[in-house]
Amino acid sequence: MTPVELALDTQLVLVLAGVVAAIAAPPRLRSLLAGVLSALLGLAGVLTGAWALAGRHGVVELPTALSLGPVTLDPTPLGGFFMVVAGAVGAVAAVFAIGYASGPAASRTSWVALAVFLGAMQLVPAAGDLVSFLLMWELMALASTVLVLTEHAGRAEVRTAALWYAAMTHLSFVLVLLGFTVLAHAGGGIDWASMSRVDPTSRTAAVAFLLLVAGFATKAGVVPVHVWLPRAHPAAPSHVSAVMSAAMVKMGVYGVLLVSIRLMPGGPAWWGAVVVGLGAVSAVYGILQASVASDLKRLLGYSTTENIGLIFLALGTALILRAHQVSAAGDAALLACLLLVASHAAFKATLFLGAGSVLHATGERDLDRMGGLVSRLPVTATAFGIGALGAAALPVTAGFVAEWTLLQAVIHGGRPHDRMVAVTMPIAVSVVALTAGLALVTFVKAYGIAFLARARSDGAAQAHEASPSMRAAMLIAACVVLILGLVPGALAQAAARAVGLPAGSAVTQVGFTHLGARLEPLAVLVLVGVMVTAVALIAKAAARKVPRREVELAWGGGGVRASARMQYTATSYAEPLTRVFDDALRPERDVVVTHAGESRYLVERVQFHQHVVDLVEDRMYRPMLTLVERLGVAGRRLQNGSIHRYLAYSFFALVVVLVVVAL
Amino acid sequence: MSETTYTQLLQLSAGLLLLCAVLIVWRRSLGAHIRLLAVQGWALAGLVAVLGLHEHSAELLWVSVLVATLKGVVLPAVLARATASDRTRAREETPLINTTAALLAVSFLTMLAYLVSRPVLALGSTAAVAAVPVGMAMALFGFLVLSTRRHAVSQLIGFLLLDNGIATVAFLTAGGVPLVVELGVSLDVLLVVLILRVLTSRIRTEYGDADLDDMTELRD
Known part of the structure; x- marks a missing residue:
């Protein structure tokens, strides 16, 4: 038995153990036992993925009652990469859930569904043939639907969200099934090897590609099939949103990679253009909606759409450039795609867990009612801050490395004088630039309004820090964001191995010799550190010559006891953006003015209500x-x-x- | 019995069956329906008897006696009792399609029956096979009556017409049915009619009418 087989068997055993623990354990111990087993399940997934990435082989066949033969698990390096991502997110989320789960989220059903969900999700990329893939895919969809429904008894919007989610996830399944059926028919078999015999330039391949991309894009939450995403995330418990957003939507990306890189490499350039188009629209639309959202989890959900958009953009760029034989930039774009997958998994898990901790502490999801949490929830604030840095793609985080790589690829990709490349690359650059800017605004808002300034509600004022397991989970996730940002070479090497590219990077750097580009985050950190120290010293020296000033609170009218209602809120912070993008967002505004008595000029009360709908x-x-x-x-x-x-x-x-x- | 007599008797009974079926569609009075059904029952019994005589089968003769008793006497009597209690409404007042349209439909259905039976007719040129379309047409008429008449008793009549059609086809193609099977089928039909008869009177006491269009609550 090879290590991969052993690890796969361990995962299956752990899923069963998790299910049994969730059902049989007494209520007091249920969360602890099931949570630990689910976390171990995640670690087993990471281990399996790592071995598969290292090139080890192993096949596990599970006999089933189906007439189609056994379920075959046979992870490849590409699948291994996604197994590591899914396993790591699952492990962290399970640890978080030990302390977080309460009420319906700590019920038997919920823990059973979580164990099945994590197990199925880790095994989707390990599937060795079509039937196994679809079986795991559907099991993942089913278990996640149950998890979205967790709080159905108390909140009506949970039921609506679950309905949307179930409908869209079924649409995704049907499209994927149709696409693979076309492919299997053309290739003459349901194993990956037969399907990869299909000629990628044929018309059949084009039909299959379009169906599959549509199906996988629905799972990934790409515009215009993203509608389930901003609904399901606020509805689900936070650890579930973290897994769904950080790992499950990546299975859609895995699907597209499976089709375009592994099964039908060398497809025509328009395949790439389709993927780039989907990605660009999603990225801009997602971040625009996120920037004006004031529900924290909805904001994070839209931000997921944005990041998936960037991932699709990178993948599409890679497909276009490879079709035009611009291999150096094409390889960089493919690498960027996987780096974005890993970095998004890390920071989005951190952010959702942070949002869960805030929800747990204050009972609020509305940013307009938070504030001042940095002093009451220091650990959550630190973790969320690091996650927000990552989401805004600022240096020393994983997000920065990934977006830098993507920009390198699109900037260096525009060299050949082909019309499609010449048009696509500048558009891609501008989309990435606009997205990066809006992401910065969005996460400055999310962090600033939620954690800084003063509390805007009683819930926020009486917040309490999370339990040890939640804090541990958030800090681990935040550390991963930093480590991937500071020492990105190892990840870049793994990603290169996953898609069969030569590893061009050392441990501490990401480099592309053909493009003449190299990024050493540690060096950047040292440089920035030196510069900041120098500026600080100079400022201090200069300050000696100027008399000291007392600065009182602005807007306090001379007094310091300004009301918390005089602060910026999430809505008012995003107001300029709402104005600039008025045509794209179409917010519904409602201003009700109540006059004092008969007076036309004296106003007793003004009510302002704004609602941004998803166009x-x-x-x-x-x-x-x-x-x-x-x-x-x-x-x-x-x-x-x-x-x-x-x-x-x-x-x-x-x-x-x-x-x-x-x- | 000579071959010519056999053929003529067979064609006579088949013609009588079809004629009764058409008349049932034409007439609206429930009393007339029941009388026609009785005549049709006797015609069916006659058909079976002719077949039995031709094939020298004592069993078929017994079957014909059974058919005559059930379809010629018992069932019409049961139906007559169902209508007897309500003399005033013993008419099909407003069928869903008027008589002209119904007769047109009948001619169309007869044509259809002959068209559909072509493969059966191609099997042989005996007189029995040639009469098969009549059975088919009767079954279709029965269905037509079922779906266009409003009165509950009309439904029963349609059902019996359908059953007569099926029985005709069975006798003509299979050259008769074993006595046991015929006995079973007859008892089934009798039971169905009795149950529906009870149901009809229950409907009438419940709704004061036996118009099925008043009963549209049974859904969702």
Whole structure:
């Protein structure tokens, strides 16, 4: 038995153990036992992935009751990379859940679903043939739907969110199934080897590619099929949102990589253009919605759409450039895609766990009612801050390394004089630039409004720091963000191995000799440190000559006891953005002025209400839903309870069949 | 019995069956329906008897006696009792399609029956096979009556017409059914009619009418 086989078997055993512990353990010990087992399951996934990445092989076959043969698990290096990501996120989230889960989230159902969810998600990239892949995929979807429904009893919006999620996830499954069916038919078999025999330039391959990309994009939350994402994340418990956002949507990315890199490498350039288009729209739309959102988890959900957009952008760039034989920049873009996957997993897990801790401490998800949490929740604030740095792609974090690599790829990709490349690359650069800027605004808002200034509600004022397991989980996740940012070489090497590229980076740096670009975050850190010290020393020296000034609170009117309501809120901070992007966001504003008595000039009260709707949902899905509903109502007329009508149906059917037979 | 007599008797009974079926669709009075059904039952019994005589089968003759008793006497009597209690409403007042349209439909269905039976007709040129379309047409008429009449008793009549059609086809193609099977089928039909008859009177006491269109609550 090879190490990979042993690790795969361990995962299966741990899933079973987690399920048994969740069902059989007494309620007091349930969270601890099931949580520890789920965390171990995640670690086993990391181990399996790491071995697979190192090039070890191992096949595990599980007999099933299906007529299609056993479930085959046979991880490749590419699958191994995604197993590491999924396992690591799962482990951290499980540790967090030990302290976080309470009420319905600590129920038997919820823990069973979590164990199954984590197990299935880790095994999706390990699947060795189509049936195993689809089985694990559907198991993952099913378990996550149960988890989204956790708090269905108390909150009506959870039920709506779960309905959206279930519908979209089924759409995704159907599209993926159709796509693979086309591919399997053309290739003559349901194992990956037969499917990879399909000629990527054929029309069949194009149909399969479009269906599969649509299906996987739905799972990944790409615009315009992202609608489930900003709903499901606020509805689910935070550790579940963390896993869904940081790891599960990546399975969609894995799917697209599987199709475009492993099964059908060398597809035409327009495949890349499709993926770039989806990615660019998602990135800009996602971050725009995130920047004006004031529900913290909704904000993070939209930010996921943005990051998935960047990942798709990187992948599409790689496909275009490879099709045009610009291999150096193409390889860099592919590497950027995987770096973005890993860095997003790290910082988004941190952020969602941080949001969970804030929710746990204050009972608030609305940024406009938070504030001043930095002193009451120091650990959460630190972890969330590091995560926010990562999400804003600032140096010393993983996000910076990944976006830097992406920019290197798109900037160096525009050299050949091909029309498509010449048009796509500048657009890609501007999308990345706009996204980066808006991401900065978004996360300055998220961190600044939630953690700085004064408390805006009683909940925020009486917040308490999280339990030890939650703190540990958040700090581990935050450390990963920093480590991946400071020593990115190891990750870059792993990513290069996953897609079969030569490892061009040392441990401390990411470098592309063909592009003449090199990034050494530690050196950057030292440089910045030296510069900051120098500036600080100079400032101190200069300050000696100027008399000391007392600075009182601005807007305090000379007094220091300014009301917490005079501070910036998330809505007011984003107001300029709302104005600039008014056409793209179409916010609904409502101002109600109550006058004092008969006076036209004296105002007693002004109420301002702003609501930003999702335009895609409003313009694309609502009409569709209305139409379906109307068809449904019309369909009721077919069944009006009249016996004669039912008899007439069968009579007509009989006559029609007879006529057809007679003719 | 000579071959010519056999053929003529067979065609006579088949013609009588079809004629009764058409008349059932034409007439609206429930009393007329029941009388026609009785005649049709006797015609069916006659058909079976002719077949039995032709094939010298004592069993078929017994079957014909059974058919005559059940379809010619018992079932019409049961139906007559169902309508007897409510003389005023013993008519199909407003069928879903009017008589003209129904007769047109009947001619279309007869044509269809002949068209559909072509593969069966191609099997042989005996008189029995040639009469098969009549059975098919009767079954289709039965279905037509079921789906266009409102009165609960009309439904029963449609059902019996359908059953007569199926029985006709069975006798003509299989050259008769074993006595045990025929006995079973007949008892089934009798039971169904009795149950529906009880149900009809229950409907009438419950709703004061036997119009099935008043009963559209049974859904969702």
